[in-house]
Structures are given as C-alpha cells and as structure tokens.
Amino acid sequence: MNLTFFDQFMSPQILGIPLVIMALFMPSIIFLTPNNRWLTNRLSTLQTWMINLFTKQLMLPINKTGHKWSLILTTLMAMLLTINLSGLLPYTFTPTTQLSMNMGLAIPMWLATVLTGLRNQLTSSLGHLLPEGTPTPLIPVLIIIETISLIIRPLALGVRLTANLTAGHLLIQLTSTTVLTLLPTMTTLSVLTGIVLLLLTILELAVAMIQAYVFVLLLCLYLQENT
Template identity: 90%
Template sequence: MNLTLFDQFMSPQILGIPLTIMALLMPSIIFPTPNNRWLTNRLLTLQTRMINIYTKQLMLPMNKTGHKWSIILTSLMTMLLTINLLGLLPYTFTPTTQLSMNMGLAIPMWLATVLVGLRNQPTMSLGHLLPEGTPTPLVPALIIIETISLFIRPLALGVRLTANLTAGHLLIQLISTAMLTLLPTMTTLSILTTIILLLLMILELAVAMIQAYVFVLLLSLYLQENT
C-alpha cells in the first residue's frame, strides 16, 4: 500500500479504537486541578493567573450578558491551545487538523451566538443584515450578501484552523525528509536545512498559539454583536 504525506492526518487507531478521543482528553489530564487549599504550588498559581488574565482580556469588550460565556470560551481556548502544541511532538496526532472536528466546534458555537442574539435582541441582530443608509435599489442585494457572509462565518473558522495547522505540519514533514535525504551526500546543505527546520518549528509554535486565540477571539466578537 502506497503512503502519502497526507496519511499523517488520518485518524490513527489501535485495535480498532480511534486515538482522537485520547488526544481530546489529554488537556484535561495534563492540567492540574485546583483544590480548596489556601496555599498551592507554583504551577497551579501560574495556571490560575494566566487563565484569569486571558479571561479578563476576552470579556473586557462585552457587557454583563456575555460574561456568562467566560467559562466556555476560556475552556475552549485552553483545549485548542493544548491540542495544537501537543500535536507538534513526535508520534502524536493533532485532532485540529481534521476539518470535521473543527467544524463540529465552530458550527454549534456560532449557531449559539446567533440564537442568543435572535432571542435577546432580534431587531439588532437582523439589523446587521442591512447597513444603515443603504440606497433602496441595493437593499435586496446587500441582504443576500450579508446573509451569505453570516453563514460563511463557521466555515471560515473551521477552514482557517485546519489549513494553518495542516500547512505547517506538511512543511515540517517535507523539510525533515529533505534533511535526512541530503545528510549522506550533501552535509552542508543538510545542516542549512536543519536550521530552516528549527526556525519553522518556532514559527509553528507561534501559529499553534495564535490560531487557538484567533478561533476563540472571533467567537467572542460574534457573541459581542449579539449581546
């Protein structure tokens, strides 16, 4: 059976059991659980501090109605960040390279923000479909365009996360293969390729963190429009 570079994005299985579930549960396993003690260790203090800072920055532009979403958005951010970073380790699987999983996260969250807006302030939510001051002949066309852009939002969320992570992993795979191939014959060029690979790994670490943040930030912006 011929293998391709894209086989690394297939969901791996052991004895017929998919490892996607284990990869999704890994963030909850590696993060320590806070307890009721007054004094905790340094790791728990740092973890709590970082979560508080992120939650505060995320909820700052929202009104009090949107603050109910703080736990959901912070948990989603933590899960995506951990999964993306763990996926850069050797012999691991990144569930966020699967479009089906990303769409499964994006569509329900986006739909929830739309339904919240239609329930709490239907006039304002529907008003986003038609900008103020639009000329009368352009009203039907603008309503269609804004409706299409509204329904494209979850697709853009899922495809953005999938494409960025998939492209990064493919580049790492291609450059590492080239490095090993050139090592016996052209050692100098192989060393230069290794330097490029190290720089690419630093870039991928930044991409893994930024994409998790962008995913949740866009959801918070959608929520802000509907609260």
C-alpha cells in the same frame, strides 16, 4: 511518497480504538485541578493567573450579559491550545487538522451566538443585514450578501484553523525529509536545511498558539455583536 506525507492526518488506531479520543482527553489530563490545601504550588498559581488574565482580556469588550460565556470560551481556548501544541510532538496526532472536528466546534458556537442575539435583541440582530441609508434598489442585494457573509463565518473559522495547522505540519515533514535525504551526500546543505527546520518548528509553535487564540477571539467578536 504523497500518501506517506498525508498519512499523518489520518486518525491512528490501536486495537481498533481511535487515538483521537485520547488526544481530545489530553487537556483534562495536563491541566491541574484545584485542591483543598491552603497554599497552592507555583505551577497551579501560574496556571490560575494565566487563565484569569486571558478571561479578562476576552470579556473586556463584551457586555455583562455575555460574561456567562467566559467559562466555555476559556475552556475552548485551553482545549485548542493543548491539542495544537501536543500535536507537534513526535508520534502524536493532531485532531484539529481534521476539518470535521473544527466545523463541529465552529458551527454550534457560532449558531449559539446568533440565537442569543435573536433572542435578546431581535431588531438589532436583523439590522446588521441592512446598513442604514441603503438605496432602495440595493436593499435585496445587500440583504443577500450580508446573509451569505453571516452564514460563511463558521466555515471560515473551521477552514482557517485546519488550513494553517495542515500547512505547517506538511512543511515540517517535507523539510525533515529533505534533511535526512541530503545528510549522506550534502552534509553542509543538510545542516542549513536543519536550521530552517528548527525555525519552522518555532514558527509552528507560534501558529499553534495564535490560531487557538484567533478562533476564540472571533467567537468573542460574534458574541459582542449579539449581546
């Protein structure tokens, strides 16, 4: 039974081709692309408005030197949001439940923000490792602690996204299995459990959107410290 529950996090294959590749290309298929018409349709206009609004909210606290990151951060948000939401559909696979993929996104982006800070403002970036006014005996200890907290940031990004999505998927599957098991014998309890399952599904929709936003927002905060 436990193997059946965790099988949903294994990358499925068809004719030896991993379906995770199709899942990663899903955002590029769903989102509309600009056309040459004078007037766009309502859906394209709504999509453009939402992207512009999200980009403005992200770039508002960041200096102008960091605005060049707007394209990659908005694209990352759109990709994570689409993958997280599409993974809630039946007979689908969620690549963001894999720690390897999340770390593959978190480590390069975090490292890019650190290298940007070291290149543009070396003194200020190194100054974050030692607060001003620290007593001399505590200097080595604080430098070690701040360095560890800096290095652990990408791990926190990847583990947070993986743990939240994995826990939600497991809870939904456990609850749905309970509903099907209780349906022949205890119909009333099965219906009540089904209502809980509906509420869990709504909650997981919110978690899928919030976790994608938190992932990108934390990257923006890291970028703000280094620009």
